[in-house]
Amino acid sequence: MSVLDTGGQYCHLIARRVRELGIYANVLPCDTPPERLAKCRALIISGGPASVYAPGSPLLHPGTLALGIPLLGICYGQQIIAHQLDGHVEPGTKGEYGLAHLDLSPSPLFAGLAGRQQVWMSHRDQVDRLPSGFRLLGSTDTCPIAAIGDDARRIYGLQFHPEVVQTLGGRQILENFVFAIASCVRDWEPAHQLPVVEEQIRAMAGDRSVFFFASGGVDSTVAYTVCLRALGPERVHATYVDTGLMREGETEFVRGVFESLAKGSFTVADARQEFLGQLATARDPEAKRLIIGEEFVAVQQRILESGHYLDGDWILGQGTIYPDTIESGGTKQADLIKTHHNRVAGIQKLMEQNRLVEPLREFYKDEVRQLGRALGLPDALLDRHPFPGPGLAIRCLCHGEHAKLEKTEDGWLMPVRTVGVQGDSRTYRAVLVIGEPDHALATEIANRDARVNRVVACLASHAPVGDLQVFPSNLSEQRLETLRQADALVRRLSDESGYDRTIWQFPVVLIPAGTPERPDSIVLRPIDSVDGMTATATAIPSGLASEMTEALLALPGIAAVFLDLTHKPPGTIEWE
Numbered sequence: 001m002s003v004l005d006t007g008g009q010y011c012h013l014i015a016r017r018v019r020e021l022g023i024y025a026n027v028l029p030c031d032t033p034p035e036r037l038a039k040c041r042a043l044i045i046s047g048g049p050a051s052v053y054a055p056g057s058p059l060l061h062p063g064t065l066a067l068g069i070p071l072l073g074i075c076y077g078q079q080i081i082a083h084q085l086d087g088h089v090e091p092g093t094k095g096e097y098g099l100a101h102l103d104l105s106p107s108p109l110f111a112g113l114a115g116r117q118q119v120w121m122s123h124r125d126q127v128d129r130l131p132s133g134f135r136l137l138g139s140t141d142t143c144p145i146a147a148i149g150d151d152a153r154r155i156y157g158l159q160f161h162p163e164v165v166q167t168l169g170g171r172q173i174l175e176n177f178v179f180a181i182a183s184c185v186r187d188w189e190p191a192h193q194l195p196v197v198e199e200q201i202r203a204m205a206g207d208r209s210v211f212f213f214a215s216g217g218v219d220s221t222v223a224y225t226v227c228l229r230a231l232g233p234e235r236v237h238a239t240y241v242d243t244g245l246m247r248e249g250e251t252e253f254v255r256g257v258f259e260s261l262a263k264g265s266f267t268v269a270d271a272r273q274e275f276l277g278q279l280a281t282a283r284d285p286e287a288k289r290l291i292i293g294e295e296f297v298a299v300q301q302r303i304l305e306s307g308h309y310l311d312g313d314w315i316l317g318q319g320t321i322y323p324d325t326i327e328s329g330g331t332k333q334a335d336l337i338k339t340h341h342n343r344v345a346g347i348q349k350l351m352e353q354n355r356l357v358e359p360l361r362e363f364y365k366d367e368v369r370q371l372g373r374a375l376g377l378p379d380a381l382l383d384r385h386p387f388p389g390p391g392l393a394i395r396c397l398c399h400g401e402h403a404k405l406e407k408t409e410d411g412w413l414m415p416v417r418t419v420g421v422q423g424d425s426r427t428y429r430a431v432l433v434i435g436e437p438d439h440a441l442a443t444e445i446a447n448r449d450a451r452v453n454r455v456v457a458c459l460a461s462h463a464p465v466g467d468l469q470v471f472p473s474n475l476s477e478q479r480l481e482t483l484r485q486a487d488a489l490v491r492r493l494s495d496e497s498g499y500d501r502t503i504w505q506f507p508v509v510l511i512p513a514g515t516p517e518r519p520d521s522i523v524l525r526p527i528d529s530v531d532g533m534t535a536t537a538t539a540i541p542s543g544l545a546s547e548m549t550e551a552l553l554a555l556p557g558i559a560a561v562f563l564d565l566t567h568k569p570p571g572t573i574e575w576e
């Protein structure tokens with residue numbers, strides 16, 4: 001079956017949820033010609049930010065609604081159905097975002113669900129007249145037409161999002177749609193695809209070999225391993241670039257994994273001096289990113305040329321996954337990562353010459369993990385938290401001039417600026433320190449005080465917060481080493497306590513705020529997330545927090561330990 005993309009952030013989540021039910025789902029543009037959809041068992045139209053009345057807004061090809069294929073429109077998808085049939089959509093001004101309670105009528109779509117359901121709403125416009133042949137299937141207090149259906153034509157619409165976990169009966173609704181209504185048959189188990197993927201690799205490679213830039217991340221390692229299985233160790237090679245910006249023990253960890261997969265088909269390129277030399281005086285987050293991006297380009301080009309990988313005997317392997325291949329569904333990060341890797345002239349050339357193999361381009365992240373397990377890769381690799389390509393450089397903050405903290409009505413304003421996000425725009429603002437780790441208060445302040453995009457609580461300090469100062473600072477080897485030690489310490493304690501497995505990611509950040517003897521401090525940033533696009537700042541169990549702060553305050557040069565209380569938005573996950 002296919003999910004028709006109307007530009008919403010949830011499009012990939014819908015396809016993932018359907019695949020979790022054992023049904024293959026791909027994502028197609030919503031105006032895909034009906035001829036291309038005719039063989040589908042079912043179609044789902046995703047939600048999206050547009051209004052059907054906006055010029056150029058995404059609409060279905062008119063023939064799609066006449067195909068006779070079971071169709072489920074979600075959010076904007078329901079509005080498209082009403083608008084393109086003979087219903088009506090009322091343009092909204094306020095919008096409704098968050099939890100609501102749906103009172104539902106019996107319907108095949110709601111089989112097995114009680115009459116009142118918690119659902120997640122995120123919309124402005126809403127349907128105010130049903131198309132002919134449809135009946136009302138559910139309402140909430142503020143949205144009278146929250147679910148509609150035409151059982152004869154098997155077309156349904158939901159104003160709420162069944163794909164998010166906050167809609168408690170969402171999985172049941174999707175199951176009802178794909179199995180009971182659309183009669184789909186289970187046809188998808190990622191690990192069963194391995195022989196097909198191997199065959200695709202052999203067909204693409206012919207008698208050529210495959211070269212990878214390994215990052216130590218899940219995607220490139222699984223892609224490499226499946227190529228190894230398809231072609232054998234003599235025909236697959238990987239190089240890992242050591243930038244000097246990695247965590248403690250990273251290069252050894254990656255070497256250990258790759259050497260155990262195939263001895264001799266892995267090399268490490270030591271580029272530490274190049275990266276650290278170029279970054280020595282950079283302070284601004286964008287400047288750091290640009291330098292790292294350009295240095296990657298230079299190093300990768302050098303490796304491609306010196307290893308003769310641009311000759312006709314080689315093709316390039318990449319760990320690109322499904323969301324990265326689809327423009328509107330890929331996260332901004334995915335785009336960024338892609339430009340880094342694809343910008344190298346040599347790689348561009350290989351792509352143009354059809355010499356690129358991306359064995360995971362059909363799979364989602366969770367599925368890549370399943371493939372990795374089926375291939376026998378260790379959990380220590382597959383269950384790793386995401387780690388940014390630019391490494392510790394974006395967790396080591398720098399500052400231009402000496403400055404003091406300023407007292408405000410809520411706490412202390414610390415003039416260390418960090419990157420945040422509001423709507424689609426980036427912010428670069430100061431940090432506010434409050435007394436207690438109160439997440440609700442932090443959210444309220446971040447929304448109210450335009451000077452800040454981040455709120456932290458001081459967990460422990462060698463000096464009163466008001467006495468801390470911000471010092472001029474660079475990305476020096478010494479500061480990176482302090483951060484590396486702090487990160488290793490936090491990781492060890494978080495892992496040993498089992499806390500690490502309960503969260504999505506746990507960045508540890510070094511900021512240049514402290515005392516003359518101890519000029520830096522550490523920020524702990526544990527967060528929960530589904531895909532990194534939004535995130536919730538999480539608390540640390542108090543025993544673990546005390547253990548961490550005590551150990552961190554014992555590190556040379558560390559004056560205080562803070563806990564970041566900011567959700568994304570308005571803060572990003574990384575501080576940059």
Ligand code: XMP
Binds near residue numbers: 386388389505532573
């Ligand atoms: P932000 O800070 O934008 O991060 O909220 C969202 C997710 O993306 C990761 N991240 C990166 N990953 N290269 C990567 O491979 C990068 O340049 C990069 N920047 C951020 C971040 O760790 C989080 O998981």
